[in-house]
Amino acid sequence: MRVFLAGATGAIGRPLVRRLLAAGHAVVGTTRTQGRAAALRAAGAEAVVLDALDAAALRRAVLDARPEVVLNELTDLSAPLNPRRYAQWLESTQRLRTESTATLLDAGREAGARRIVVQSVCFVTAQRGPWVLDEDAPLDDAAPELTEPVAAMERMVVDADGIEGLVLRYGWFYGPGTSIGPGGQHAEMVRRRRLPIIGAGDGRWSFVHVDDAAAATVLALDAGGRGVLNVVDDEPAPQREWVPELARAIGAPPPRTVPAWLARAVGGELIVRTGTTMRGASNARARERLGWRPGRPSWREGFAETFAERAAANV
Numbered sequence: 001m002r003v004f005l006a007g008a009t010g011a012i013g014r015p016l017v018r019r020l021l022a023a024g025h026a027v028v029g030t031t032r033t034q035g036r037a038a039a040l041r042a043a044g045a046e047a048v049v050l051d052a053l054d055a056a057a058l059r060r061a062v063l064d065a066r067p068e069v070v071l072n073e074l075t076d077l078s079a080p081l082n083p084r085r086y087a088q089w090l091e092s093t094q095r096l097r098t099e100s101t102a103t104l105l106d107a108g109r110e111a112g113a114r115r116i117v118v119q120s121v122c123f124v125t126a127q128r129g130p131w132v133l134d135e136d137a138p139l140d141d142a143a144p145e146l147t148e149p150v151a152a153m154e155r156m157v158v159d160a161d162g163i164e165g166l167v168l169r170y171g172w173f174y175g176p177g178t179s180i181g182p183g184g185q186h187a188e189m190v191r192r193r194r195l196p197i198i199g200a201g202d203g204r205w206s207f208v209h210v211d212d213a214a215a216a217t218v219l220a221l222d223a224g225g226r227g228v229l230n231v232v233d234d235e236p237a238p239q240r241e242w243v244p245e246l247a248r249a250i251g252a253p254p255p256r257t258v259p260a261w262l263a264r265a266v267g268g269e270l271i272v273r274t275g276t277t278m279r280g281a282s283n284a285r286a287r288e289r290l291g292w293r294p295g296r297p298s299w300r301e302g303f304a305e306t307f308a309e310r311a312a313a314n315v
């Protein structure tokens with residue numbers, strides 16, 4: 001089928017393009033640069049160069065592509081993260097979530113697309129109740145400036161008239177080209193012992209290998225219906241377990257442990273919450289509705305695989 005992929009060159013976009021083409025789909029992918037457009041064409045996709053915040057250009061590209069399915073994998077998170085300026089760091093990504101999704105919805109409908117599938121994240125749920133939550137859990141109301149754009153985007157997709165909308169809430173990506181891959185931001189923090197366990201390290205993180213997330217997204221072209229699905233692996237993990245395991249996989253020294261008050265003073269409340277109260281996500285619904293199984297059911301083996309060559313070379 002014909003697929004319009006907004007954000008074809010990112011951490012998820014690259015494996016997704018590979019998998020879509022391998023499954024026999026025709027892909028029209030977007031990027032802002034001519035160089036990446038050339039790489040997309042060399043891989044076998046069509047490429048459109050545009051800024052997704054230019055609504056007229058994005059609409060024109062969707063109409064020209066005449067897709068059956070529209071995929072939105074746009075994010076803008078590559079700048080170094082300063083947790084004290086989290087809202088500013090997220091600003092362009094929030095605009096891509098709300099403004100670009102609205103454009104893609106309208107243009108997709110106008111172009112006759114039957115379905116739209118949009119990237120979201122699983123780590124925005126309220127940080128209370130059971131340690132592992134499903135898609136019906138409320139979103140985090142302690143930081144509405146961060147979660148409200150995500151909630152608005154999700155509502156817009158699920159409630160859309162005239163086009164079937166599915167939201168995929170991915171877990172924390174790991175694997176090549178992600179922040180938990182060789183040279184990635186989180187991996188480097190762990191390597192330098194700058195990602196400590198906070199307090200008892202109870203905060204639960206749900207991960208997904210980026211290629212497993214791409215596999216789920218290909219299934220979502222046809223399956224999953226309308227709604228919201230968590231695309232995460234089988235093992236939500238307390239921070240006290242996964243950080244030391246990641247350090248081992250990288251060949252780094254074990255992490256430090258710091259009290260919450262110190263982490264709060266240095267990094268701010270958001271960092272403390274990810275280490276102590278964040279909830280994990282269940283993938284039961286995605287398994288049932290997509291027929292998806294993560295190729296790496298646990299981040300334990302996935303981290304080891306991701307960094308195997310680095311650990312062997314001791315770099």
Ligand SMILES: NC(=O)c1ccc[n+]([C@@H]2O[C@H](COP(=O)([O-])OP(=O)(O)OC[C@H]3O[C@@H](n4cnc5c(N)ncnc54)[C@H](OP(=O)(O)O)[C@@H]3O)[C@@H](O)[C@H]2O)c1
Binds near residue numbers: 011051073171178
């Ligand atoms: N669930 C998760 O854990 C999660 C989710 C998203 C991102 N991340 C992480 O965040 C890190 C960096 O991510 P990222 O968001 O910077 O980049 P990315 O994942 O590498 O890709 C973002 C995609 O959006 C496109 N894009 C961004 N702004 C655009 C705009 N204004 N107009 C058109 N296209 C635009 C990029 O295209 P061009 O740059 O080619 O123009 C690219 O295709 C990665 O390590 C990734 O793993 C994690």
